[in-house]
Amino acid sequence: MTTFAPDSILVFLETTLGGEPAKSTAELLGAAAGIGTPVAVIAAEAEHLEALAAHAAQAGAHSVLSAQVDSVVLTAPLADVLQQAYELVQPQAVLLAHSLTSREVAARFAVRHKLALSVDALGVQRDEQGVIASHSIYGGAFATTSAPTFGAPVITVRVGSIEERAQAQELALRALDVAAGDSAEITVQDVSSVQADSARPELRTATKVVSGGRGLGSAEQFELVYQLADALEAGVGASRAAVDAGFIEHAAQVGQTGVAVSPQLYVALGISGAIQHKAGMQTAKTIVAINKDSDAPIFEIADFGIVGDVFKIVPRVISALEARKAQ
């Protein structure tokens, strides 16, 4: 019978539809290692479990609990797995990604165990009384910390916000046998992947992001955003105006309603910087803005701003970047 460290932190690791570990894996285990002993829980289709467990150990899990599920889309069965792992490990905190799937798993699990939820954390620490989470509120205008009145907190962590990484561990795997729960669930008939450009960093986890706004003028001209993104090896985002105008898909929307990003570099092209857009990007480390309107609010928060024509400036930036690379 394996025993678990008293300072165990249970980390629910999400699996992609293709059976790959989610990008949040390393940062969640890194966050957990900073406050205790990371124990990973994985729920996936049987054929992927072995590889996923090995990856979790490599990313810092001291032990890995795994269970087979029929689908990684439905969140009630995933919460069943987390529940069983929690009862076995009795951890001091439970960490999950603040992604669509994992936040639902967190919510279902917290309700079942009447545990306190801390959502969209940017970091986790310890104080004398236990694990606390830090948050950024109203799009980065306020910083808060939260803690439970008692018991282990269930914390969802904003993807891309944790830089710490844990040391690789030897794999210590235990299989859980989780019986099908009795939760009411929906039926999933068909899942189709949205064509993603695998060569380009994913928006949420990219360390650099180039976003385009209404100033790009058309879907064809939005190509300029992709070109600069590729020159910088950056992910691609957009303002709501650009999404509403149909220049790019909704998943790329950065802002209050959409994705919140905190990259090392955020480049805003033809984006005026409405308050709702700033709410999704103003915690970026460095902000660069190019816009023809010198009164655009984006310049109030830009570390480097250029007032001018994106269609003239950006191609020159790309050539200068290429020249630098060629040196």
Add this chain to the structure above:
Amino acid sequence: MKIAVLIKEVPDTGADRTLNQHTGLADRAASEAVLDEIGERTLEVALKILDSQPETHITVLSMGPETIQATLRKALAMGAAGAIHVSDEQLLGADLMLTAQVLAAALRRDQYDLILTGNMSTDGSAGMLPVMLAELLSLPAATSLSQITITDGVLQGTRELEGATAQVSTPLPAIASITEALPDARFPNFKGIMAAKKKPIEVLSLADLDVEALPADTARSIMLTVNQRPAREAGTIMTDDGQAATALVEFLAKNNLV
């Protein structure tokens, strides 16, 4: 068919939003409170069902301060048949769990075929409440839908996953949450506004719902500290003179960003 639509009043995202630095609570006086946009879209989904199925009965439900009544009245003017307002001083600073317990208790007082919510509020950004209600009410939840249809007691929809979409379905009763891909709400017309004056807004307290704010067996999330971040300051802003691109690349290089 009976539909409950959950709506929420939030600080306007188009203005500066403020937390009180002593209490950690939203400073409601600092910015205008508005109906969260996703709530308007959620109501519109229900109104579209009402358009095609006139026997539909829509109840809007909200938890919050007195000011929410104006918003509930507007929802009634748009076509909702009734409204429930949960209001109690003990709900000040309520966390997600308490909010879910309160809303679940209010929903248990009737037999709804469909409970509609937005996928995520603009102030809390948790995106958790729909499945918390699903757990508390033992109902299936079809969340994050960009399309939704109800036919013969079955809900069908397109669920937006990260990097994929799924076609999902569930028999009613069920909970559904929608994304902002669905259309914005209609405006109330004069007839609707007049009719709304006669429609009921039921006000409920925690005692009415038999919910305890601090039960011994349920952990609450509390805010320990709150700090206003210093506003970002503008850095170098230049007007393009043909050399700006080079200056930008030098800036990126100096900061190890290329």
